[in-house]
Amino acid sequence: MHIAVEFQQVSRHFGGVRAVDEVSVQIMDGEFFSMLGPSGSGKTTCLRLIAGFEQASAGAIFIHGVSAQGLPPYRRDVNTVFQDYALFPHMNILDNVAYGLKVKGIGQAERYRQAEAALDMVALGGFGARKPGQMSGGQRQRVALARALVNQPRVLLLDEPLGALDLKLREQMQSELKALQKQLGITFIYVTHDQGEALSMSDRVAVFNQGKIEQIDTPKMLYSQPKTVFVADFVGTANVIRGALAEQITGAAQAFAVRPEQIRLGASTSEPQINGQVADIHYLGASSRLALQVSSGERVWVTLANDSAVIPAIGSALTVHWPKHSMVLLNETAS
């Protein structure tokens, strides 16, 4: 398998701030690769480094084996779908989509034919004569996608492309994007702060924190085997237990995580267990989430299916346990 994009010890400093701090990563050809992290974690800067809107302060970036050092955006075989679409307001939709072909000198008839085909692909055939201002957010998002894809890039960069859409539309676009990526077979590099989005769409996910990558893994491994405290906490909901409480349970001071849905009600002789008082209950529809306050002050989250057990009342004393194999030992930081 070919490497589509490679970072070798890449850093990007803004003044004294290390937005990207010695990041190394290999993104494979044809992969749906997500960069996940909170705002300010460096994921968008990494995307901009690939697009060429930023220059690395140190390290090397290769796009399909070619060094991107000093290469301006218009000479890179990548295209970007921007967060707020960045459609040209003075051009109609067809001209927006045909723009990349136009600047490459492709004749009008041919570029309009290809642009129409790209619009058909995102289910916007016949909308070419409209102006961006006359389209809804979801439609503009599709136009931005068509405008990038019409150039047949080998790598498509997506910068939180669904961030401005409402939940239903976002879920629909997620499955469409995934299907499109499979159909076209090109590399998608997808930046998001939404862990659910990253887990549901990606082949692999890189979790960013403070300019560094904490873990690169498949969604399944990321969720079931987080390596650091940050990853366990950021990806899904986890009870991260550390310090004295961890020592009391496992006999060692190393932090560990246990997912709320792994925790069972009742005492156990063979499995780790903990006592506490029900401090809060969140009703979530299919399930409820209990906050169990333990004597040392920490809260442990417990997810219970609403159709099974009787939900304990707030204030009642409770003992819970969990299978040993569901505990994941965590490092404090990425090594």
Add this chain to the structure above:
Amino acid sequence: MSSPTQFPNQWMPLRRLSDLFWRQPKLLLLVLLLPPLAWFGIVYLGSLLALLWQSFYTFDDFTMAVTQQLTLANYQALFDAANYDVVLRTFVMACAVTLASAILGFPIAYYMARYAKGWQKGAMYVAVMLPMWASYIVKAYAWTVILAKGGVVYWFYNQLGLSSVIDALLALPSIGGNSLSTSNLGRFTVFTYIWLPFMILPIQASIERIPANLIQASADLGATPRQTFSTVILPLAFPGVVAGSIFTFSLTLGDYIIPQLIGPSGLYIGTMVYTMQGSIGNIPLAAAFTVVPVLIIALYLTIARRLGAFDAL
């Protein structure tokens, strides 16, 4: 459950008034807009219409009196060779000044909008606007000295050993003359100097409104900087250029000081109006001359609109 807060029901006229405005927002709008609208309607448009109306009055050459008899003679007179010459001379100068201002102003405006940050930006604003704080007459007179023979421009070119350049420029027909201060070149220089800020500021505002990611998107789609400039930046900044050119164009068309102080003899629309109105008292012809810039600007705006200058607004 506590009972809802009771607002004191005292008689408070100001509160009643603000309550009324809150319930009737259109009333508030009317109260706020009526004075400025009346001012605009009566003082600006009213006087303009009065001017237009007077341009149809009759001026008697023998008695030097204006009668209210309506005629098209004043507009016909605009096409007399001498008067037409005045219009054409002013129009060509206004075009040249506008073009030069746009070419000089655009890079400055672009730098101010896209690159200047913090104190640098403030300093550039001050630098652009500072000349506007000084009296216009003082600046025009200062230029007569600067451009005169023995003035600082001549001295500078002499120091560089380039005085032959000035001589060559002044030898050119129609833009040249005896000295810089009596040539059309000098007049053009001063016009451009005086009106340039009026071009820079609207262009700067329009460039500032172009989202940075449009320029990035253009580069991302493979456009070279030159292509991005001509297909994204220029079309989106064009409303600013049009706004700026309306200033430089109409200000040049209507100016009557600079043509008197700098450059060769020969009347401009402004000086013509000044003469007709002041010395001769031919207000109808002066009014007809004043309508010319209004028509030219209206025509210009129509063409700009056809070219799509305001599509991005």
